[in-house]
Amino acid sequence: MNAAHDSAVTQSREHAWKYFELHANQRIAVFNFFLVFSGALAAGIAATLQGSQRFALLGVGLGLTLGLVAFLFWKLDQRVSFLIKRAERALSDAEGAFPDPTLRLVQHEPSSTAEASKGLGPVHRLWTYGEVFRLMFAAMAVSGVVGTVLCWLRFTGHLDW
Template structure:
């Protein structure tokens, strides 16, 4: 392998590694924020009365945070895909066919079964988490309004 090719492959690998670590760090930060806000919502709902408005605000905030982190994860996912494509191209140039990780995995992904019991990607798991927490936050933010109108 030439020196330029090796440097380019090393650059693509560092790019992949940086953004893959960043993706996990961002999701961990999201979990910490959403846990703290959910605890605040729980305390506000327990107090009831005048704290119901705080639960609504925290619910709206959590829904907004979920949306922002969903968009951030989408961006990082695109950056990771770029590096995966570059690494797959470098692997095509490699003389060792059986050592290909990125190039072979693309073919394997096309053959993998889809569905709820199949292997899920990080992206699918993260998007589901963002959607569930964001949806729950919207419902919680509406809860104080629903409780203020008694059903007859």
């Protein structure tokens, strides 16, 4: 009975870890794809702004696309973040059975992060992946809006360089 229980606990812990690993890797892969895709769109916007006025309308489309892409990837990241948090809760619960409290890494991570950031301002404290990702999504969305406006002004002849 005890060996069967230990085996079930081990299998449960492995299942939670694989679930966490799958979604954590997925989150990084999606973010990397976002960076490449949004970078290409931003480069396209810059090229239309520097090119002939007749290409500026293409820049409007690229800017709108960049804003939409930033929104959609933000929503994808929300979903993956939710799945990761579920796995972290399962891993934290599994760690409760560890006899050595120093091995309860997931369980103690929130308090360790808070302690490491205590007294530090917003720039110097430890940021979460989510905070960094959301900042990048927002920056690209704003870039898309600004690019759209500048390209429209260029297209309509109100902006000429």
